[in-house]
Amino acid sequence: xxxPQSSLAAQHGYSLLEVLVAFAIxxxxxxxxxxxxxxxxxxxxxxxxxxxxxxxxxxxLATLLAKEATQxxxxxxxxxxxGLHWQSQVEPYEEPASVxxxxxxxxxxxRVDWGEGERQRSVALSTLRLGKxx
Amino acid sequence: xxxxxxxxxxxxxxxxxxxxxxxxxxxxxxxALTIAFAALRFASRSWERTDTLVxxxxxxxxxxxxxxxxxxxxxxxxxxxxxxKLLFFGSPEQLEFIAPAPAQGGRLAALYRYRLRFVxxxxxxxxxxxxxxxxxxxxxxxxxxxxxxxxxxxxxxGRFDYMAPPQSSGEPQWQGAxxxxxxxxxxxxxxxxxxxxxxxxxxxxVMLPVTGGAK
Numbered sequence: 001x002x003x004p005q006s007s008l009a010a011q012h013g014y015s016l017l018e019v020l021v022a023f024a025i026x027x028x029x030x031x032x033x034x035x036x037x038x039x040x041x042x043x044x045x046x047x048x049x050x051x052x053x054x055x056x057x058x059x060x061l062a063t064l065l066a067k068e069a070t071q072x073x074x075x076x077x078x079x080x081x082x083g084l085h086w087q088s089q090v091e092p093y094e095e096p097a098s099v100x101x102x103x104x105x106x107x108x109x110x111r112v113d114w115g116e117g118e119r120q121r122s123v124a125l126s127t128l129r130l131g132k133x134x
Numbered sequence: 135x136x137x138x139x140x141x142x143x144x145x146x147x148x149x150x151x152x153x154x155x156x157x158x159x160x161x162x163x164x165x166a167l168t169i170a171f172a173a174l175r176f177a178s179r180s181w182e183r184t185d186t187l188v189x190x191x192x193x194x195x196x197x198x199x200x201x202x203x204x205x206x207x208x209x210x211x212x213x214x215x216x217x218x219k220l221l222f223f224g225s226p227e228q229l230e231f232i233a234p235a236p237a238q239g240g241r242l243a244a245l246y247r248y249r250l251r252f253v254x255x256x257x258x259x260x261x262x263x264x265x266x267x268x269x270x271x272x273x274x275x276x277x278x279x280x281x282x283x284x285x286x287x288x289x290x291x292g293r294f295d296y297m298a299p300p301q302s303s304g305e306p307q308w309q310g311a312x313x314x315x316x317x318x319x320x321x322x323x324x325x326x327x328x329x330x331x332x333x334x335x336x337x338x339x340v341m342l343p344v345t346g347g348a349k
């Protein structure tokens with residue numbers, strides 16, 4: 001049985017220190033949750049960059065594939081547009097020795113880079129196409 | 135002598151807070167509210183920005199995949215038996231071609247006439263896709279009902295360009311309109327500038343599957 005006296009004595013509030021600690025924990029929790037939002041936004045922006053780079057790489061690839069075989073130039077071409085750096089390479093494809101090739105095959109690599117330092121990202125596409133008839 | 139508590143009058147036992155205690159308490163409540171409001175504002179703003187970014191991205195993905203897939207499957211079909219003109223029309227604002235549509239939702243896989251066009255609607259520029267079944271021998275107006283949908287809205291700029299097959303005289307250049315109806319371009323390029331966080335997209339270049347000759 002509790003007397004009024006003991007119940008009153010047991011009812012002490014929080015000390016200032018306890019409240020401050022609770023606040024610090026709350027602030028940490030809120031900061032963590034908010035950083036999730038920021039991470040989400042940043043990841044979405046990265047996804048958008050990938051989409052742009054992919055579009056650029058596919059367009060470069062289409063340009064090289066649509067060229068007449070006689071006008072296909074070997075070697076590396078590169079350029080920069082809209083913050084993206086592209087580099088395309090055309091080279092004869094080294095086929096396995098056992099395969100007989102009536103027409104030459106060319107390997108086309110397209111690579112799009114963006115960002116700097118550790119944040120550097122890239123998209124690379126490769127394909128094969130037929131070259132000029134011998 | 136100390137009186138037992140229960141014998142105190144209520145006034146004596148409820149001591150109240152000092153001014154200092156009140157001020158500290160209010161300061162703490164104020165800080166908590168400030169943090170909470172700032173957090174809410176930040177959260178709602180970044181939510182909104184993510185949302186617009188994602189919707190712009192989705193719109194672009196759908197639009198480019200539709201344009202790329204249909205254009206890369208297009209077929210060179212003559213307008214009629216007597217002429218050598220192909221059913222392909224290209225201008226900076228409009229592009230018409232014939233391509234197969236996949237069977238979907240009770241619709242048969244068949245050839246469709248597609249028309250991509252940049253139009254101004256309600257004060258904004260949009261990229262619209264019209265399509266209707268193609269029946270050989272019909273006139274250009276056709277009889278079938280035209281289905282239409284908006285592929286990209288909120289455009290600032292948009293245009294098509296066409297690349298001619300290589301000639302003996304020099305490198306072919308991009309040209310704004312396609313004026314040789316007997317042949318097809320080797321590539322079509324679509325350039326878009328959209329309102330919003332991702333303003334400028336790289337040009338979309340699509341290689342056409344047939345070069346020159348008609349069926």
